[in-house]
Amino acid sequence: MSTTHTPGAHARIELIDALRGLSILLMVFYHFAYDLTLYGYLPVWLLYNDLLGFLQPFFAGIFIVLSGVSCRFSRSNKKRGAVTLAFALALTLVTWLAQTFFQMENTLVSFGILHFLGLSALIYGFDQPLLDQIPTRVQPYVYGVLAVLGFLLFPMHTDIPHLWALGFTDAAFSSADYFPMLKWFFLFLLGTWAGIPIREHRLPGWFYSFDMPFLPAAGRHTLLIYLLHQPVLMGIVLLIRHFAG
Secondary structure (H helix, E strand, O other), rough: OOOOOOOOOOOOOHHHHHHHHHHHHHHHHHHHHHHHHOOOOOOOHHOOOHHHHHHHHHHHHHHHHHHHHOOOOOOOHHHHHHHHHHOOOOOHHHHHHHHHHOOOOOOOOEOOHHHHHHHHHHHHHHHHHHHOOOOOHHHHHHHHHHHHOOOOOOOOOOOOOOOOOOOOOOOOOOOOOOHHHHHHHHHHHHHHHHHHHHOOOOOHHHHOOOOOOOOOHHHHHHHHHHHHHHHHHOOOHHHHHHHHH
């Protein structure tokens, strides 16, 4: 399957950037609420029995679909994936240090959304020619069905260790942020399919002429925001713990 190269195909689309910006800011808000709940500064029911418990995977899903869309605009998904994965491993190290030496329980991010996005972009970068052999009209049905199955089946508990990246968790596994491949990857692929008509400018004109302040700028710096928000939130929580006794 070949993709039409239209003028400005690599130009940024403000609406996509705005949705990415909204998703990452809501993710930051959720993580801050999670941290405050973890240390007893917010009631537990706020996250697990209320609206935030539903919105977190919803907005994370939107962000993952948009990341899949971005693959159709990237000049090198292999490089993009490798860079993201490198930052994800650095995040694992930082959160391990925070948990080990600063007694910040349940802080370790073993396989979070950054790990997932980096590995997904790498896989897609290597396998795009094969995946593009699936007819475009068939792709949303294949990816959609597999995405639903992923949500229904994973994560799945097992006694076999070291399969948590796929979605099989054992008793020793823990991760403050967890996005296993078999649960989320087909949603990512659904985004790569959606990126085809978007890149070819086949959507209504308003989709490409959308303009608003702030959110698109946040959407253009999602990796930086994600990396910085973790230590900033950790610092705020430590300050609250210090002054609250």
